[in-house]
Structures are given as C-alpha cells and as structure tokens.
Amino acid sequence: MRHRDFDLPFKQLFRWALPGALLLGVLAGVLIPRIRAQAQEMEPQTYTVLAGDGTFFNTHVLAFAPQSLQVHRGDTIMWRITGGFHNVHFETQPSELVIAPEVDGEPLPQINPAWLFPSTVDGAVYEGGEANSGLSLDPENPSWTFSLVMDVEPGIYPYFCDLHPGMLGTINVVDDETEIPGPEETLAVAVAELEMQSGLSVQSAMEALMQQPTFADDGSLLVSAGLQVGAAHVFDFFPSVAVIEAGQSVTWSVPDNSQEPHFVAWPPVPPGSEFEIVPQEAGPPILALGENFYPSVESGSEIGNGDNFNSGALIPSIGFGSQTFTGEGLAGPSYTLTFVEPGVYNYICFVHPGMTGAVVVMPPAE
Numbered sequence: 001m002r003h004r005d006f007d008l009p010f011k012q013l014f015r016w017a018l019p020g021a022l023l024l025g026v027l028a029g030v031l032i033p034r035i036r037a038q039a040q041e042m043e044p045q046t047y048t049v050l051a052g053d054g055t056f057f058n059t060h061v062l063a064f065a066p067q068s069l070q071v072h073r074g075d076t077i078m079w080r081i082t083g084g085f086h087n088v089h090f091e092t093q094p095s096e097l098v099i100a101p102e103v104d105g106e107p108l109p110q111i112n113p114a115w116l117f118p119s120t121v122d123g124a125v126y127e128g129g130e131a132n133s134g135l136s137l138d139p140e141n142p143s144w145t146f147s148l149v150m151d152v153e154p155g156i157y158p159y160f161c162d163l164h165p166g167m168l169g170t171i172n173v174v175d176d177e178t179e180i181p182g183p184e185e186t187l188a189v190a191v192a193e194l195e196m197q198s199g200l201s202v203q204s205a206m207e208a209l210m211q212q213p214t215f216a217d218d219g220s221l222l223v224s225a226g227l228q229v230g231a232a233h234v235f236d237f238f239p240s241v242a243v244i245e246a247g248q249s250v251t252w253s254v255p256d257n258s259q260e261p262h263f264v265a266w267p268p269v270p271p272g273s274e275f276e277i278v279p280q281e282a283g284p285p286i287l288a289l290g291e292n293f294y295p296s297v298e299s300g301s302e303i304g305n306g307d308n309f310n311s312g313a314l315i316p317s318i319g320f321g322s323q324t325f326t327g328e329g330l331a332g333p334s335y336t337l338t339f340v341e342p343g344v345y346n347y348i349c350f351v352h353p354g355m356t357g358a359v360v361v362m363p364p365a366e
Contacts, residue, residue, distance in 0.1 A: 032184050042225055044074040047183050049169065051081045051088065053194045057205055060084050061197045062161075062259050064169035065190035065230035070180040071150055073173055078147040081136060084160045087115055088133040088146055094162045098289065103278075111275070111287040114202040115162035125149045128157075160244050160267070164259040166231070196339075201232035208238045216220070220336055223357070225262040225349070235260070235349070237357035245364050246342050253334035256315040262355070264335055265292075265310035266347045273353065274313065292350075297337070304341040311335035316336070 004300060053061040062084070071077065079088050089095075095114040100107040118134030120126075126148040130253075133146040154173050161167040174180060182187070205227055214222045221242050227234040242250050252264045263274070274293040278286035295312035303309055314333055339345060339361045349355040 006149045007124045015096070044327070045071070045077060045183050046076040046077060046147075047071055048187050049079045049189045050087045050187075050194060051079045052167075053082050053198065054086050057202045058235040058352075059198055059201045059205070059232055060235065061194050061201070061232045062086075062164045062167050063194070063197060064159075064161075064167065065193040066186060067168070067193065068170045068172060069186065070172045070174055070178075071156070072176055072178075072180065073150060073152065076147055076149050077171065078145050080145050085135055085163060086167070087135050087163065088131075088159055089162050090129070090131040090157060090159045091104055094160055094165070097162075103286075108278075108286065109289045110278075111289075112162075113284060114288075116287060117284050123147050123149070125151045128152050152184075164257055174207075189341065195231055197232045201227070201229040203235055204229040205234045205236065208234075211238075213239055213242065216251060218249070220251040223250055223252045225252045225254045225264065226260055226355075228259055228260075233258065233260050235352045235355045237355065238358045241360060242357070243360045244339065245362050246340060247338070247364060248361075249336050249338040250359055251334055251336040252311065252314065254314045254316045256333075257314065260352075261313045261315050262349045263292075263311055263313060263351060264347050264357075265296075265350055266308060266345065268348050269310075269350050271351055271353070295328060295335070299332075300338070302338045302340050303345065304339075305343045309337060309347075343362070 029198040043252055049069060050065045052063070053065075064079075069077065095112050097112060098109055099112050100109045102108070115132060116135055118132055120131040122133075122145075124131070131148065132145055136144040150171060150173055151171055154175050157173065158172045159169050159171070208224070208227055216222055220332065221244050223242055227238055228235065237252070245249065252262075254260070274290050276288045276290040278288050280286060291314050292310060296308065296310040297303070299311070301309075312335075314335055316333055339359060342363045344363045345359040345361065347357055347359070
C-alpha cells in the first residue's frame with residue numbers, strides 16, 4: 001500500500017509534466033525565432049539613397065531618392081551616384097560655384113574647392129555639422145558611392161548637391177522605439193520616385209518636340225538649351241533643328257528653372273577642356289576656368305560657313321549655390337548668332353554627351 005501511495009504523486013507529476021514540456025517546446029519554437037528576429041532588426045541597417053538617375057531620351061533626374069529618409073541612430077546611409085555629377089553636402093547653405101582668389105597678384109576664377117573636394121572620408125561616422133563627399137571627377141566612371149554612419153541625436157538633418165540648386169534631401173533620425181521601413185522597402189520607394197520624375201520629363205519632351213518654332217520680337221528664332229521638368233532635366237535642344245533664312249538669327253537660352261548649364265559650340269572639344277588644372281605644391285590642385293569656359297565668339301556676332309564658335313557657359317538665371325553667377329566675359333543665360341550664309345551648321349553641348357543640334361540656313365526668300 002505504501003508503495004502504491006508513493007508512486008501516485010510521481011504518476012500525476014509525469015502526467016502533467018509531459019504536456020507541459022511539449023507546450024514549452026512549442027512556445028520556444030515560436031518565441032525564440034521572434035526574439036532572434038527582433039534582435040536582428042535592432043542591429044544597424046544600411047540604407048541606399050539614389051543620387052540622380054540617367055534614363056532614356058537623354059534625361060537625368062536631378063534628385064535624391066528617397067528625398068526624405070528615416071533611419072535609426074547607428075544606421076549607415078550609402079548614396080549611390082548613378083546619373084551625372086553630384087556631391088552630398090551637409091551644410092547650412094550651398095557654396096559658391098566660382099571664386100576668384102588672387103594668385104600671383106591676379107584674380108584666378110576657379111571652381112570652389114569647398115564643394116569640389118571631400119571634407120569627410122567615405123564610411124565616416126557623422127556626428128553632426130558640415131560633411132561633404134566631394135565630386136567624382138572621372139568622366140569615364142561618374143558612378144560611385146559615398147557612405148556615412150549616422151551617430152546623431154534624433155532629428156532632421158538636411159543636405160544638398162552644390163552643383164544642382166533644388167537637389168535637396170533630408171535624413172530623419174528617429175528614436176529606437178519608432179518602427180520604420182526597412183532598406184529594401186525604402187529602395188523600392190526611391191526607384192518609384194525616380195521613375196515618376198523620369199516619366200513626366202519624357203512626356204514633356206515629346207510635347208516640346210511637337211511645338212512650332214517661336215521667334216523673339218527682333219525676329220530671332222528661339223532655341224531652348226535643355227528642358228527642366230520638376231526635378232528632371234532633358235539634355236537636348238528644342239527645336240534640335242532650327243530652320244532659318246540667311247541673315248536671320250538664332251538665340252539659345254537655358255530655361256529660368258534649369259539646374260544645368262550648357263554650351264553651344266562647334267567644332268567639338270573634349271569634355272573637361274572648359275577647365276584648366278593648376279597643380280599646387282601643397283593641397284589639392286586648382287580647377288581654374290579654362291579658355292573654353294568663355295565665349296570664343298561674342299553673342300550677336302555673324303557666322304558664315306566654316307566659322308567656329310563657342311558660347312561659353314550658359315548659366316541659368318537662378319545661379320549656382322547661393323549666387324547668381326554672371327562672371328566677366330560670360331554670355332549669361334542666352335547666346336545669339338546671326339547666320340549670313342546658307343548651309344548646315346552643326347553644334348553640340350560638349351559637356352553633355354549626346355546633346356546635339358543643327359541650324360539649317362536657307363537662301364533668302366525672293
């Protein structure tokens with residue numbers, strides 16, 4: 001009897017312990033992966049921001065995508081420059097495009113090194129304040145990446161591209177308890193933003209191609225050097241073929257809202273020849289404005305068969321950086337030539353591959 005009484009508690013314990021063990025096993029199988037997943041989600045993530053995008057119809061979207069990005073403290077942001085030349089600059093306001101410090105007692109107009117060269121190394125920890133990626137100056141390989149680890153208090157941190165006014169972005173650092181989209185979802189949003197801008201620009205370009213030529217009050221045929229649509233820019237001349245009579249003029253102008261400068265030139269010159277690299281014994285080289293940055297033929301001049309011409313940089317009226325740059329000797333935002341002999345006059349914008357045009361000059365009507 002004692003033996004039976006002694007076995008009974010153990011039998012009851014075993015009867016309850018076996019289901020309990022099974023239940024704990026099930027809970028462990030469910031909870032442990034969730035705990036591991038939550039731990040992984042709390043680990044620092046790497047987010048991608050697309051800086052610009054080149055697409056069909058020689059269109060480039062001049063925007064950061066996503067324009068506004070949420071991250072946690074400790075996350076890494078990698079900017080991928082995929083279309084054109086851009087920098088990533090955390091600062092209170094854009095820098096001047098051109099400065100003219102004295103060198104050997106004479107002013108030397110040059111591209112501002114404050115945004116041309118990096119102030120922060122790739123992969124650095126960002127703790128606030130100024131940080132600049134600089135520009136990738138290799139025309140054969142403009143695509144590159146730049147990364148920062150965001151080690152700052154929760155808040156909004158704006159940045160911009162110095163080269164393209166209006167190309168702005170914000171990083172919103174949130175507290176660890178705030179749930180945010182993951183890197184893959186964020187990248188999908190970025191691609192969608194760029195595709196929408198690109199689609200709008202291509203549609204506008206098609207509409208511009210179908211428009212009839214327009215003339216100024218003085219009889220000059222007007223050609224738009226580029227087309228700005230929202231954050232996208234179409235690198236083409238509208239109309240790309242201008243038909244006039246001998247003795248008439250053509251005026252090229254960059255749109256008021258343009259984020260890109262352009263050139264009107266023939267014959268072609270190598271890209272980059274608008275600058276002159278001046279080595280320095282100490283510090284980075286100076287990127288001085290070269291001969292091709294300025295007009296070779298003044299606006300309003302007459303052109304005949306076989307004549308060469310270069311408008312120099314046609315700078316949009318909105319300027320670059322915080323200034324409206326109308327440097328001495330530049331044509332400004334527009335350029336006019338009078339064609340005195342019949343013929344076909346080809347021309348290009350030598351800083352933007354594929355951006356070509358022609359002026360067809362017919363004999364004067366009798």
